[in-house]
Amino acid sequence: MLSISHLIAQELNVSQQRVDATIKLLDEGATVPFIARYRKEATQGLDDTQLRLLHRQLNYLRELDTRKTSILKLIDEQGKLTSSLRNLIEQCQHKGDLEEIYKPFKSSRKTKGQLAIEAGLADLATQLLSDTNESPQRLAHSFINANLGIDNITQALEGAGDIIIESVAQEVELLTKARHLMWQQSVISTKPARKKTPPIDSQILNKFSDYFEHQEKIKSIPSHRMMAMLRGKAAGALQINVAVAHSNKNHPCLEFITQHLKIRNNHQPRQVWLSEIAEQCWKTKILPSINTELINRAKDSAQEQAIEVFANNLNDLLMTSPAGNQITLGLDPGIRTGVKAAVIDASSKLLSTDTIYPHAPKNQWSQSISTLEKMIKRHNISLVSIGNGTGSRETEKLVLECKKLHQLNITIVIVSEAGASVYSASEFAANEFPTLDVSLRGAVSIARRLQDPLAELVKIEPKAIGVGQYQHDVNETLLNSRLNEVVEDCVNGVGVELNTASAPLLERVSGLNATLAKNIVVHRDSIGKFTNRKQLLKVARLGPKAYEQAAGFLRIRHGDEPLDASAVHPESYCVVKSIAQHCKIPTAQLIANQEKLSPLHATDFVSAQYGLPTVIDVISELKRPARDPRGDFKTAKLKEGIDTIRDLELDMVLEGTVSNVANFGAFVDIGVHQDGLVHISEMTDSFISDPRKVVKVGQIVEVRVTSIDVERKRIALSMKKESTNKIDRAKKEVVHKPENKTQTSIPNRNGSMADAFKQARKKN
Secondary structure, eight states, rough: OOOOHHHHHHHHTTTTHHHHHHHHHHHTTHHHHHHHOOOOOHHTTOHHHHHHHHHHHHHHHHHHHHHHHHHHHHHHHTOOOOOOHHHHHEEEEHHHHHHHHHGGGOSSOEEEEEEHHHHHOOOHHHHHHHHSSSOEEEEEEEEGGGGGOOOHHHHHHHHHHHHHHHOOOOOOOHHHHHHHHHHHHHEEEEEEEOSSSSSSOOHHHTTTTGGGEEEGGGGGGGHHHHHHHHHHTTTTTTTEEEEEEOOOSSSSHHHHHHTTTTTOOOOOOOHHHHHHHHHHHHIIIHHHHHHHHHHHHHHHHHHHHHHHHHHHHHHHTTTOOOOOOOOEEEEEOOSOEEEHHHHHHHOOEEEEEEEEEEEEHHHHHHHHHHHHHHHHHHTOOOOEEEEEEEEEEEEEHHHHHHHHHOOOOEEEEEOOTTTHHHHHHHHHHHSSHHHHHHHHHHHHHHHHHHHHHHHHHHHSSSGOOOOOSSTTSSOHHHHHHHHHHHHHHHHHHHHHHHHOOOOOHHHHHHTHHHHHHHHHHHHHHOOOSSSGOOOGGSSSSSOOHHHHHGGGGGTTTSSSSSSSSOOOOOOGHHHHHHHHHHTOOOOHHHTOOOHHHHTTOGGGGSSSSOOOHHHHHHHHHHHSSSOOTTTOOOOOOOTOOSSSSOOOOOOOOEEEHHHHHHHHEEEEEEESSSSSEEEGGSSSSSSSSSSTTTTTOOOOOEEEEEEEEEETTTEEEEEOOHHHHHHHHHHHHHOEEETTTTTTTTOOOTOOOOOOHHHHGGOO
């Protein structure tokens, strides 16, 4: 049997030595970000993506091994563990397959076959399987025994049949062949569910009407379609079936049973009886089980892809470029309840709050402009962040008028306010602003997420950020685990300012947890700012191991040690000192000194303690110390006067921000409160299989309006070139009547993904 490390090495297509080294580091308590950044010699350069896959697979295979041991013990206690069965279990590499192998052995109740064996019919089953010319009825006659409940020949044959059926259903090799064939050739189909009492709501039925007559190969079904089918089934609107198309009378998998029972196609009575038993075994025992298994397999695959879509979108959102350390005014728009305003300084500390009422019913437009002007001038505000909820464009008009009227030097940005209300009502927000109204806390969050999206969004549960696909239909444990990995990788990839970071941000740093993060903040508040990384060792319960894992990701600007502001790990400071001595200048003068650093050869500084990857990383960091990987800050230029869906016109070209990416396309915020959908077929002139090859969450894109459905609040967009787009439109006009408004219905940001797919797949 192959070892776990060997299996992982095969899957990642890397040497087992690299896998073994990584597993050793993980078992010693090292985190994936730490290994990826500071242990490249040991892993021979495995990147963070490979390490995440390795870590996940390691946990999976270890759990699988534990389950194998348990199953082997349980089957052995039943006296049914054969050498071939043991080998099959030991070679199994998937939890689902393992449970299918174990399924026939885990019933706590006696089966029909077991009851038949207790009634003395095992010998009859054996005789019926032997190569005899005796008829089944003649063989069964001698097994009639009223004392054991066998009153006639029919009962004897039924019992023997049950024994044979259950015996066949436990033939793991036969089942494996059947599963493989079914997965390769099966078609999954959906149709309306049988009528129920009370009847299903018509709106629910309409939502899944595209699946009332739908079928495609199960092994290649896109994840979003599979998730839509499952949602339809859960809603009671659909029924799902799996079948292999075959022209002859017998199902292809039935041939496997026929061969196993050595049935020949003749009219000999025993052969005819066994053929009936084989068909019964397939239809009542094996096929239903495999169908359920295949649907679950497709569901698991779809869930994995849906989780990965969410993870990729979350990564892109967290890595959105920050506006930087500028005094910022956050505005949480509201119509009737007013616009909540909060001013934060360059380090994200709250300076002041207010509420203005520019809109109906109070209509204090001029007074609101005056209040904004005073706040902006008093605090020297340079950035204004407006949440994209109800009233955002109206509030933007207010700020633009204030800017123009008073000639203010401010930048106005509309940002996503997804999750702001979650933060406002959180325990952390209550502790941070105990006397502040919940709605004003939302304005603070809107301001901070413009300054530094990553630092603010880590305070919110990832699921609440809302960039997922079918996020409420997937395994919650797997989703949380994957999203937490993304947050950890983003935080450590960017680095954290030790003296300003919040506890939720520090908690995500390699080697730290909620307790250590809180202790760091308490230490910082009581003792004062950290002046060097070594002072971390004075924090309560933060020992050498946590310090080793965390130090390289924590930054201290203007401290005692210049290198503490960089990603150079303290354990590698000696390398820097060696380079500084070689260049004959102090360490402080070496940092960002391209003239001195560019001519260096990393190999000149390799030693027994510091390998080439470490030296290369050190020199690279010295050239561009504490470089932010998130890129330059950019915003979409929303078109003035285009505030609602009614302001849109066909062929209108607009700038927008990608708010979400699904398998079938991307949603774009163009500033009208409903995101438009750019279907995957409308992204480029050439074919693409994955929208993420073209766009990502937070990206600024230019789109053209191709369809508007005001009544259903749905917008279709295109990123194609104008000439191509006009040709496509012309074709549509020939096929569809102009007044047909439902042909390109597109969901808004808050609509279900099932609705989105329902419309999008018409173009697929």
